[in-house]
Amino acid sequence: MKNSKIDAAPTREFIINTITKDIRIQAAIFDLIDNSIKAAEFITHYNKLDKFFVSLEFDNSQFQISDNCGGISRKKVLGGALKIGSSLDYKSGHGIGLKRAFLKFGKIITITSNRSDYSCKMIIDVDKWGMKNDWDLYVTKVEYNENIFQGLTINIRNLYNEISRKFSDFKFKKELIEEISMKYRYKLQCGFKIIVNKKYIEPSFIQGDKVAESPYKVIDGMNIKVILYNHVITKENGWDIVINGRVILHRDKSEKTLWSKKLIKSHYSYIRFVGEVLNE
Incomplete structure (x- = not known):
């Protein structure tokens, strides 16, 4: 055939x-x-x-x-x-x-x-x-x-x-x-x-009270720095992840950044909290 x-x-x-x-x-x-x-x-x-x-x-x-x-x-x-x-x-x-x-x-x-x-x-x-x-x-x-x-x-x-x-x-x-x-x-x-x-275009940085800032530390081969802000002007809270100078995640509250209600302590407000992780 x-x-x-x-x-x-x-x-x-x-x-x-x-x-x-x-x-x-x-x-x-x-x-x-x-x-x-x-x-x-x-x-x-x-x-x-x-x-x-x-x-x-x-x-x-x-x-x-x-x-x-x-x-x-x-x-x-x-x-x-x-x-x-x-x-x-x-x-x-x-x-x-x-x-x-x-x-x-x-x-x-x-x-x-x-x-x-x-x-x-x-x-x-x-x-x-x-x-x-x-x-x-x-x-x-x-x-x-x-x-x-x-x-x-x-x-x-x-x-x-x-x-x-x-x-x-x-x-x-x-x-x-x-x-x-x-x-x-x-x-x-x-x-x-x-x-x-x-x-x-002008840069837009996090506007709020800087409450903590770590020095750069090598973790799993990555150079990491963490900055914590409170009383930020915008209503959005969460984590900003910055890799090589680019914001990859903005105000993230997902499992990617381990944001969980289980970790939130009572009597503390996270409504105007923003964390910034810099990976250089």
Whole structure:
């Protein structure tokens, strides 16, 4: 009996939806900001960041993020930095979370990397990308522009309807700025600049009475410091977990931080308590 071949390959839509469905819009933006910060840290060897910035501009028609954090090297561009599902660890920043983030927003994606040693441009048309199971990206080498910063620019047009609505919503913009201010407070304190629609973001630290602060101590190979606050201004209480200068958990009261009513002593109020754990 002759066997028949059936095309059981997943559709383009399924692949793209699977990549992006579980990520919040804010988290996708944070992925892109993290890429820029990591690239700047790689250049400076985790020293001063005051010469570096990332700028976000968006409205209901487009989203653009640009930085002066060195761009993507030729080795990483051609080596798979933009490959879907790449298992490579791009310690120099650009490439980590990049695909998932920009695919979340829209259908026409233009990526431009400006470097003195290698400058390039890529255009992704999501409606055509993956046709006939062709997932290759085509890179065009361009002239280095010495009149602008060395860095990466990602421009996204033909936004999805949900994204377009969010990017034109005042409440979304306000909450995004507040979250960036809180999440990246230690990076902003180090001088790294984050600009949203031409507004420079200021760091937002815990405002309350500092009642205890431990010195740094190595625990299981991690450099840990704990700070306790009382009478905080905001009504939210819980734990803030900061890893490498980024707030990973904010006002957490879950099992992740062992917050439990069983541990709360009577006659003590934890309503305006915040604990901060720094892992450097």
